[in-house]
Each structure stands twice: as C-alpha cells, then as structure tokens.
Amino acid sequence: MTKETYTLIKDEVSVKVSASAPESLRTKRIKRTGLRIYRDGCLGISGYLGETGAEDALKRAEAALAYKIAYPCRPSGDMKRSLTIGGKPFTPEALDAEVAALLAALRKDFPQFVFSSPAVKSGTYTEALANDAGLDLLSVISLHEFVFLYKLASSSSIMDGWFAYGGQDYDRQVFLAHAAETLNAYLKEVPLPAGGRLPVFFEDSEGLVKQLFARELGGMTFGSGGSLFSGKAGQKLFNDNFTLFNSRQEDYLPFFDAEGVCADGFKYIENGVLRAPYADKKTAAKFSFAPSGSAGAAYDATPSAGADIMKIQSQAKTIKEMLGGQSAVFISMASGGDFTSEGGFGTPAQAAFLLKDGKLTGRLPQLQLSSTVYEMYGKDFLGVSSDKIMPLSNNRWLGFVLDVRKL
C-alpha cells in the first residue's frame, strides 16, 4: 500500500477593471489537499479544503478503495525535487497601485478607447506531490497575468480586442509599449491584401489551431481506434518542421504532472512524424504507450491525461526572417471556430491585424479563415518564430498559409 498527498495552494490577488477604472480588489487563499491510497492495483481518493480534515479524508480514501477503481501501475517514487520560480508577486496594495498607473497611462495616451479587465492577477501557485514510496515533489510558481480588453468608445461591441501577457517578470514600460503597438494598429484601418491565400499568424499559445490534436491525440481515443490518427504512429503526416511536444515549464506549469511524471519535452509529433498520443500512466499501460507527463487532476480526482500543454517547436528564424519583407495577417481574436471530424478547419476572426516586419501596422476587417489539418500542418505550415511576440511572455508567432476572406 502506498499513501500519497497531493496539495494545491492558490494565493492570489486580482484587480478588476470596468470603464477604464479599477472596480474591485480581491484576495484569495485556497488550499486543497487530496489523499490517495494505492492498494492491490486499485486507487482510493478523497480530499478536503483548508487546513483541517486530513484524518477524515484518509478514512474516506481508504473506504473509496471499495469502489475498485483500477490503477494497474506503480505510483511514482524515489524522487525528491523542489523548484521555486518567479519573483515576488504583487501585494494587494501594490497591484492596485500598478493597475491604477497603467490605466492612467492608457487613458492619457488612448482616450479613444474604453478599457476593462476581468482580472489583472498576480499570485503564487504551489503544487506538491509526496508519498511514502519516496516521492517528494514541490513546485512554487509566482506569476503575473495581465489581461486588458479594449473597445473604441464609439464601438457597439462588447469588446474590440485585447492585449495581455502572462509571465514571471513585469515591466510597466514594456507592457505599455506592447499595448501601444496593438492600439495604434487598431486605430489605422487597412484593406485585406489581395490573394485569397495569405500567410496568417497566431500566438503559439492559441488553442484553436491546436484543438484537433487535443481531440484526436487522447490516448484512449487513439488506442481504441477512434482517432483520425489511430494506426498512424510512425507515419510522416505533416511538414518536416512541425514538432509538437509537451512543454510544462515554458508554460509556467509545475515540472511534474498529477502522477509525478516528469516528461517535459515529450514529443507527440516530431519533424512531421506522428510519434505518440498523450496518456496518463493507466492509459499508457493499457495500450503500451509511454506516459506523456501531462496528467492533470482535481485535488480529489483520479489523474487523467490532458492536452492543455501542447507546444509547437520554434524554428531558428525570427518573425522578420519568416516574413522576408512580405505582409501577413495576425489574428488577435478568433472565437468560435473548429475542426470537423474529418480535419476541415474554419473560423471567423473577430480581430485581425496587418503584420509587417514583425510589427502590427493596421487593423484588418473581420475575416473568415479556412483550411484542413493536413494542409495547415503540411505544405502550408510556416512554423513558429524564434523571437517572442513581447519580451515579458513566452509566446511566439505561429504561422500558416490559409484561405482568407472578409467576413
């Protein structure tokens, strides 16, 4: 029998912005603890919130073994490591003052716009996994997440777009410069370049263009034959430059997953060749896959593999080199699109910009984009830039050639 404790602590302060002014200041400290018991190939779990309740939760976890939730794998063990990254988060007072200073600058330089934010956040996120098989992992990550929505005062939309960053460092001037590039470009309407098929760039964190892989590379679906990619492991399906991998630390996630697997860099697709699906230990064991280190879990839930940490390998070229003097489209906001079950892709783009030499130079009309997964990640794949979109975050430029039409 192995006993394991999974602890998640969120210590966060946030400021909400409405009508270009701070509206509220919120503090949050939530501790969640899960207790897991592995015995006779089964897993029993329970949990509690706050500081008290461990004894009862342990009893409930033991009782939960009677449900016979199979876990035919050894729990992770014999590993001790801790990693603390990021600086000090803002105090409530400091974050309140910083948001006020940002808004003062934005109101002065861009009076044409109304700004809002669901939450400008700064916090420390602690995750620990320890058991009596020698596992003792601790991750403490401090992170800032600044999201501002903007709309022209004359606009009848809920919002016209956003600028944001998530990262461990903060510099007011750098953030304001990023905002200014976006807002200045938004103020200058430009026509869509002719051609129909155009180079189109997204932030590489954009889930929309990767959601087909999230859907089709799930280990259970893949192993059961229900995936578009089932039976194609080892086949060259995509562009040579397309490598899709598990990236935890660059995405500000703990270095271990919810099962204690450390597999940063695990490759799903390598140089266009399909390598493996994402799988938790139980699914991996069922189909003889390798665990991908991407299991997630609520504090009191069975770990299961998730797809939210898929990253595309960046190339040696900067965005400027990728464009080679050509204009391109940058999609800042594309909501509501999807891939069909056969891999066809379509989406409206609600906020799009003209991109020249790596800079946003004007606002394009609302667009419709379309392609297929094999074209986007095959002959039409342009890759991910070596340089970041803005210095404070890890997001880079991700490009494809797509069919582009005015909405």
Add this chain to the structure above:
Amino acid sequence: MYKFPEDLYSDVRIEKVRSTFIHYLKGELREMRERGTAGAFIRVFDGGRWYYSSLTALDKVQEELDRLAKLAAPLKDIAENKVVKNMASGGETSEFKGKDLRALPLAEKNAFLVSFFPAVTAVSAVTMWSASYSDTFTRRELYNSKGAQLVNEQQLCGLRLGMTFTENGHTFTEGAQKAGGEFSDLAGFKEELDKRIAESLAFLRKSVRVKPGKYTVVLSPLAAGVFAHESFGHKSEADFMLGDETMKKEWQIGRQLGPDFLHIADDGARPGSGFTPFDDEGAPARKTWLIKDGKLAGRLHSAVTAASLGEEPTGNARAVSFEFEPIVRMTTTHFEAGNMTKEELFSGVKDGLFIDTIKHGSGMSTFTIAPSLAYFIKDGKIAGPAQVSVISGSVFETFGLIDGISDKVELLSFVGGGCGKMEQHPLPVGFGGPYVRVRGMSVL
C-alpha cells in the same frame, strides 16, 4: 452572526456543496467520488470600490471581513448609495423540497448509469466512449449589513454519454445527455440515447461537407437556445454597458430588432440547470423580457448595473462558486413560441440547412455556432447529413433575418459544462426554445 463594519456595505456568502461524480471510459471505472466542500466569499463596498476575499476557513470570516473593512473608506451615508439600496434585506428561505439525492446510495446512482452501457457496447462502430453521472446539492447562505439572511438550496443531476464512431477511416464524435433537478427528470434517457446513436451512424456513413456560403438555416431548440444565449444573452448583460454611452444608445429600450413574433426572455424561476430562486446578492428570480414583439425590452442586472442604469435588479448576479464575486449572468434564456408550426417552418426552405446538435458556440458582435449533427434541407425536406465547421453572423443583423419561429418551446438542462464569462466557468444555465428559421446565415 457577523458583526458588519459600520459605514460600509458588506455581505458574506457561505456556500456548502455536496456532489457526486461517477465517470467511466470505455466501460472502465475512472472516477467515483462524493465531495463535500464549504467556503465563503466576502464583499465590502465603500460607495466607490469593492473589496473581496474568498476563503475556506469559515471560522476566519469575521477576521477577514474586518481586514477588508480596513482597506475601504467608510462613508457616513452609505445606506443612501444607489447600489446599496438595491441590495436585499430581510430573511427568506428557498429550501429544496424534492427527493434529496444526498440520501441516495452511490451504488444506486452507479447502477443507473451502468444500465445504459449495453446500448453503446452493442454498436461495433463505437470505438471510444465515456459515460458520467453527476449530481450537486448546493446550499448558499447570504448575510449582509442591511440585515438580510437568505438561504437558497438547489439540486441538479444528470447523465452524459460521449461516443466516437469509426468506420472505413471516418470518425464522428457525438453525445447524449439529460439533466434536471430530480432523478425522475432523467427518465427517457434510453430512448434519446438510441435515437442519437442511430443519427450518428447515419451521419458517419453519409455526411457530405457543405459548400461554404450563405444559407437559410433552421435551428433546433438546442441550437436556437445557444443562439439566444450567445448572440443576444451575453450582450444583454448590463455590466458590458457600464460607462459606455455608445452601448447605452445601441441598447435603447424599444429599438426594433426583428419581426413582431420574435420574443426572448431570461427566467431564473424556471426549473432546471438555470434555476436561480435568489441570486448571489439576494435578488429574487423573475422573468425578464429581453426582446418582446421584436423590440428591445430589457436587460440583465446586478445591484451595481441596475443602479448605474436606473433600472431594477433582475436576479442575475451570480457567482460560479465561493471563489468568485457575483457578476451579471444569464439563468434560463430562450426564444418564446412563434408564428408557425415546425412543419410550416421546414416547408418554407428550398435549399438550406438544419442544425440539430452543436459542439459549442460563442458570441460577441459576431456570434458563432459549431454544429455537430447538421442536415441539408431540399424543398422543405431533410436531405442527408451535412458536415459544417461553423455558422456565424452579426448579432443585430441576424435578428432581422429571422423569418419564422415554431409554436412550441422545449427547454433543456445540462450537466458537466455551462456558461463561461471572464474567469468564471462553468456556470449552470438553461436554454432552449422553439425551432427558428434564419435567412442568409454565413456557413463554413
């Protein structure tokens, strides 16, 4: 009881939740848990700013209330503030009076879920499937500095089955689900599951990719509900209008948006996943007409937005959990019955599409719906399954393009998902409606 700080408005929301979750992947048990949680959300308002805190240590609520009060600037006449005037006072209790699922053994809930497995395993084309049962019993207590003491209990339960169908190198993923306030609301799920399996197999074998363009589209009650929710409901949430003169002009009550037979309402008193007898500021549920006779008729409010726009709170200040502040959210949003029968609606389409089920939807100035089961309509008849990536349109323009609404309303409840807004997801909501016909919708 709490000692509320003087010369400030403050409230404390205590939330206690008991939930069950059972989950199978391809017939293999992955999750079976009963969870009990408790937490508190505290708000202090000084007439200008709000100060919030969420915590799980209920014995520390008073301490936290006092800490927040020190951040605020006391105001002598806070009681005269328009926002504070909109806050609840007095005591009221809305207790759950049905069959309490906390008393039903886990084994019975599991057996009920497992009873549907043979319908799925009998189909060889189903290569992957998942099944889940969930129920939630929530008790919210609200105490505020105006003396309010409100208790609100709610229960929601439901089933979901997700299936991936594979044949001859083609795949298609669909699901079936049913939800309601009581176990008895889940009756009839087997028939719905069988029907969905048959429809999915036909779609897998016969569907054809639609040619992008403009089409007349008939929306099912589900799709129409998503359309009402995404295209219009979110824009009716008045927090988007605060300090925004353009939006206020655009949303002038009485503005003609569509035909006379177009009506949309939000109603927190409707049973189901959007049921909200009191909102998280204590405002009682009511039916709010958003569109009546084709004209803009109202909007959804919290105490803050109602005060700002000089209107009444509508019972729509909702928080997804004790970790968050209440913001303006929908409850059950739907089209009302319209001007023709379903048969008349379809017969008027020469060359169009019928959107039956959906994968997801989104709404801003342009709304989108990603259909799942969709069909061609030729000369008023269903003419085979159609693969559609997304349908979209401008919110206001699309209302003007509605030319038919059927005469029966079907409201739907959901578990395992919900509405997302800002950082708060998933909030249980209900939607549905009649069948709705729209001309000239953009289809990809």
